[in-house]
Amino acid sequence: MGQPKAWLEWHGSTLLYRAAAILARTVDGPVVVVAAPGQELPPLPSNVSVVEDPVEGLGPMQGLAVGLAAVADRAETAFVCSTDMPFLHPAFVRRVLRALPEGTDVALPVARGFRQPLAAGYRTALAGLVRDLLAEGDLRPGMLFKHCEVAQLDDERLLADAELSRRDPELESVVNVNSPDDYAVARDRPEPEIVVECFGALARNGSHRPHTVRAATLGAAASAVGLTLSRHVVAALNGDQVTRDERLPLVAGDTVAFLSADAGG
Amino acid sequence: MAPGGFFGRALLVDVTGREAVCAPYELDERVLRSYLGGVGLGTWLLHRLAPAGVDPLAPEAPLAFVFSSLVGTPLTTSAKFAVVAKSPLTGLLTDALASSQFAIAGKLTGHDALVIRGRADELSVLLIDGDGVRLEPAPELAGLTAAEAETAARARFGRNWRTAAIGPAGERLVRYATISHDGRHAGRGGLGATMGAKNIKAVLVRAATKVAVADQPGVLAAARDLRRRSFGPATAKYRELGTLANLLAFNAVSTLPTRNFTAATFEGAPRLAAEELHELRGVARNSCASCSIGCEHIYSRKGGGSQRMEYENVFALGPLCGVSDPDEVFAASARCDELGIDTISAGGTIAWAMECVERGLLDEPWLRFGDGAALLRALDAIGTRSPGLGDLLAQGSRRAAAVVGHGSIDFAPQVKGLELPGYEPRSLQTMALGLAVNARGADHNRSGAYEADLSGELDRLAGGSAHVAAAVETEDRAAVMDSMILCKFLRGVFDEPFTEWAALLALVTGWPVDAAELRETARRIVLAKRAFNLREGATAADDTLPARMLETPLELGSGRRAALDADRLRSMIAGYYAARGLDEEGRVVTAHPDLLLDV
Numbered sequence: 001m002g003q004p005k006a007w008l009e010w011h012g013s014t015l016l017y018r019a020a021a022i023l024a025r026t027v028d029g030p031v032v033v034v035a036a037p038g039q040e041l042p043p044l045p046s047n048v049s050v051v052e053d054p055v056e057g058l059g060p061m062q063g064l065a066v067g068l069a070a071v072a073d074r075a076e077t078a079f080v081c082s083t084d085m086p087f088l089h090p091a092f093v094r095r096v097l098r099a100l101p102e103g104t105d106v107a108l109p110v111a112r113g114f115r116q117p118l119a120a121g122y123r124t125a126l127a128g129l130v131r132d133l134l135a136e137g138d139l140r141p142g143m144l145f146k147h148c149e150v151a152q153l154d155d156e157r158l159l160a161d162a163e164l165s166r167r168d169p170e171l172e173s174v175v176n177v178n179s180p181d182d183y184a185v186a187r188d189r190p191e192p193e194i195v196v197e198c199f200g201a202l203a204r205n206g207s208h209r210p211h212t213v214r215a216a217t218l219g220a221a222a223s224a225v226g227l228t229l230s231r232h233v234v235a236a237l238n239g240d241q242v243t244r245d246e247r248l249p250l251v252a253g254d255t256v257a258f259l260s261a262d263a264g265g
Numbered sequence: 266m267a268p269g270g271f272f273g274r275a276l277l278v279d280v281t282g283r284e285a286v287c288a289p290y291e292l293d294e295r296v297l298r299s300y301l302g303g304v305g306l307g308t309w310l311l312h313r314l315a316p317a318g319v320d321p322l323a324p325e326a327p328l329a330f331v332f333s334s335l336v337g338t339p340l341t342t343s344a345k346f347a348v349v350a351k352s353p354l355t356g357l358l359t360d361a362l363a364s365s366q367f368a369i370a371g372k373l374t375g376h377d378a379l380v381i382r383g384r385a386d387e388l389s390v391l392l393i394d395g396d397g398v399r400l401e402p403a404p405e406l407a408g409l410t411a412a413e414a415e416t417a418a419r420a421r422f423g424r425n426w427r428t429a430a431i432g433p434a435g436e437r438l439v440r441y442a443t444i445s446h447d448g449r450h451a452g453r454g455g456l457g458a459t460m461g462a463k464n465i466k467a468v469l470v471r472a473a474t475k476v477a478v479a480d481q482p483g484v485l486a487a488a489r490d491l492r493r494r495s496f497g498p499a500t501a502k503y504r505e506l507g508t509l510a511n512l513l514a515f516n517a518v519s520t521l522p523t524r525n526f527t528a529a530t531f532e533g534a535p536r537l538a539a540e541e542l543h544e545l546r547g548v549a550r551n552s553c554a555s556c557s558i559g560c561e562h563i564y565s566r567k568g569g570g571s572q573r574m575e576y577e578n579v580f581a582l583g584p585l586c587g588v589s590d591p592d593e594v595f596a597a598s599a600r601c602d603e604l605g606i607d608t609i610s611a612g613g614t615i616a617w618a619m620e621c622v623e624r625g626l627l628d629e630p631w632l633r634f635g636d637g638a639a640l641l642r643a644l645d646a647i648g649t650r651s652p653g654l655g656d657l658l659a660q661g662s663r664r665a666a667a668v669v670g671h672g673s674i675d676f677a678p679q680v681k682g683l684e685l686p687g688y689e690p691r692s693l694q695t696m697a698l699g700l701a702v703n704a705r706g707a708d709h710n711r712s713g714a715y716e717a718d719l720s721g722e723l724d725r726l727a728g729g730s731a732h733v734a735a736a737v738e739t740e741d742r743a744a745v746m747d748s749m750i751l752c753k754f755l756r757g758v759f760d761e762p763f764t765e766w767a768a769l770l771a772l773v774t775g776w777p778v779d780a781a782e783l784r785e786t787a788r789r790i791v792l793a794k795r796a797f798n799l800r801e802g803a804t805a806a807d808d809t810l811p812a813r814m815l816e817t818p819l820e821l822g823s824g825r826r827a828a829l830d831a832d833r834l835r836s837m838i839a840g841y842y843a844a845r846g847l848d849e850e851g852r853v854v855t856a857h858p859d860l861l862l863d864v
Binding site for chain 2: 200257
């Protein structure tokens with residue numbers, strides 16, 4: 001790839017920033033990035049923390065153990081993903097996490113013909129079991145699944161979710177980039193379609209009415225309607241989070257409301 | 266000699282009987298510097314002049330019109346005054362700010378404050394100018410709107426008088442009656458009832474003197490600079506659409522209280538939105554006296570006439586009551602102005618009553634959410650205090666809920682008796698804290714904590730320690746702006762507010778005041794308000810929100826739920842008490858020996 005995947009440019013930030021920010025805007029709990037020993041990471045969203053994997057070379061199971069342990073005191077379940085999934089959609093994350101009811105340890109998508117252990121939901125209490133398996137030399141996720149209750153989610157089950165079916169009908173959430181060509185193809189795709197509304201003094205010529213733009217980040221969406229996020233201009237994403245983070249990744253189906261931060265009266 | 270911008274004295278006026286008796290009341294420079302004027306000085310005066318435990322509607326309860334050093338200067342938005350009293354609605358301190366020529370003329374009677382006590386034998390007007398005070402019987406003004414009374418009084422006494430008057434609701438002691446002047450209102454807390462209880466229909470003031478500032482060239486230069494900045498992006502919203510611009514934006518972020526806070530989005534919001542109305546209606550703009558922003562937007566009404574519309578009156582008489590027809594909301598707003606009642610408390614109390622009807626707790630089947638005619642009928646019942654429903658609702662939602670019972674207090678939209686403004690606490694959790702702890706009750710002007718929620722810097726759905734710090738900061742800023750006095754709509758033009766405000770104050774007064782001193786002043790004013798309330802019987806139990814807010818999560822438009830449970834609110838309140846140096850019961854016990862300046 002020429003450089004670590006985490007650092008690959010993605011619409012003004014990086015693949016890692018995008019993956020972390022997508023999770024941060026989707027889940028209520030903590031988001032952590034597991035870094036290899038000594039690994040230098042690109043900038044991350046302010047609400048994302050980093051934990052260092054003390055052991056190198058043991059593969060994704062080791063990262064899984066470290067990550068689950070890092071959030072176990074604050075969350076019962078966690079969505080785990082790799083850094084190179086540029087089309088991960090919040091609807092996919094929500095669908096997977098909903099498949100982790102009481103008694104299920106892993107929600108494992110089997111999407112686009114493959115098991116997706118790095119786009120799956122796990123009970124954080126599994127951290128100890130994963131560590132034990134690693135100590136016994138079992139480095140493959142498949143060994144973990146033999147020891148716990150796994151709910152497999154095939155394409156049909158995944159797409160039974162109306163939101164996911166509407167937003168990501170091809171399940172491109174699980175597409176990753178493993179070669180320069182993969183990356184080039186992914187990067188050349190058009191930005192997602194976003195619905196934009198402008199309110200108050202930010203609305204010009206009826207622009208408070210919803211209209212569609214293509215934008216991969218909040219900053220790009222603002223530019224598309226002639227705005228710059230600032231102390232006086234903020235955005236509400238899908239009617240809840242209010243933010244000025246220009247790098248916040250957007251996905252198909254998002255609605256962005258631009259409003260004046262000077263809300264008094 | 267008084268510092269620049271001040272006279273160094275208040276005027277105490279007793280209207281008992283048929284003649285007004287007045288006496289000067291010296292204001293030591295230390296008091297002026299410690300409380301600044303406006304709300305701060307008014308609070309100090311109430312501590313001194315209101316007997317402990319006084320009935321807010323009793324003759325001895327003081328009603329204070331308080332000015333500041335900035336009034337009469339060319340600084341934009343400074344033509345403001347505070348009306349301060351013990352609230353008939355909350356039983357605690359209330360203060361309402363308003364902007365008009367009354368501020369300038371009132372101050373230039375030669376006083377930093379006018380304090381009225383007593384009760385006239387008959388409905389009267391009180392005149393104050395350089396020659397002293399006069400009480401004139403005015404039975405012919407009975408039942409007139411405030412605007413009509415103003416016109417009649419100036420016709421009788423001369424056009425060079427400036428007037429603050431009450432409408433029929435004030436005369437009838439509706440507990441959220443307003444005091445009006447130049448079409449503006451000192452709106453919250455029932456100050457109009459306090460004036461009505463004194464049998465004063467109108468206070469007329471006439472300028473008689475001048476007041477010097479410490480650095481006239483400096484003040485002029487600062488005024489030019491502030492005026493220039495007042496045309497920038499921080500005030501664009503107010504200039505271009507007015508406060509009604511909030512409505513559609515708040516609807517988009519699920520913080521538009523709807524049908525008595527049972528929802529936070531309103532399907533009829535687009536019909537009431539400033540953006541739509543500007544396209545469909547004729548709109549005129551107007552400014553308060555000495556203001557360069559010009560936030561007032563006056564819309565034409567179908568069938569003729571026009572009405573000034575603000576976010577708060579549209580929210581309270583529209584979505585909160587489920588009414589989406591703009592002309593019905595315009596009519597209701599106009600009716601509130603004519604009666605002289607606070608639109609927020611009126612809308613909140615009626616919305617509560619509508620929910621009571623839905624639940625079978627009130628036998629008034631005509632009073633339904635969404636029915637604009639019913640809204641007008643209810644307003645008339647309140648304004649005339651018609652027996653039964655009118656009398657009940659004239660007391661405000663808290664007292665009415667005490668009468669109706671059956672748990673209706675849980676959904677009465679009030680804090681400390683004051684009805685909630687149009688900011689949904691569950692989806693604005695810094696604001697939730699601000700609403701809960703504020704001395705005036707559920708109030709958006711003494712705690713602009715919503716700013717933090719909408720800044721993009723905090724998670725507005727997960728209140729915590731950062732939200733506490735933000736609420737304290739916005740409350741401090743409000744305390745200074747409300748005491749200096751400057752319009753809050755200017756706040757966005759200041760990059761370093763306390764530093765810049767200190768510089769303005771230094772130019773006017775000559776005091777070598779700095780940002781640190783102003784921060785301490787803010788803290789003193791906030792604590793002095795709380796100390797007054799504690800003296801009047803308030804406890805930590807009053808620092809809360811209606812049970813509905815703490816027990817019923819809110820469905821957001823996005824599908825997420827906004828929940829603010831009692832534990833989270835209590836935790837934030839505990840943090841607030843700690844930040845303010847209060848004890849665990851919210852009492853003022855810290856080392857502030859000169860909190861009330863025993864001078």
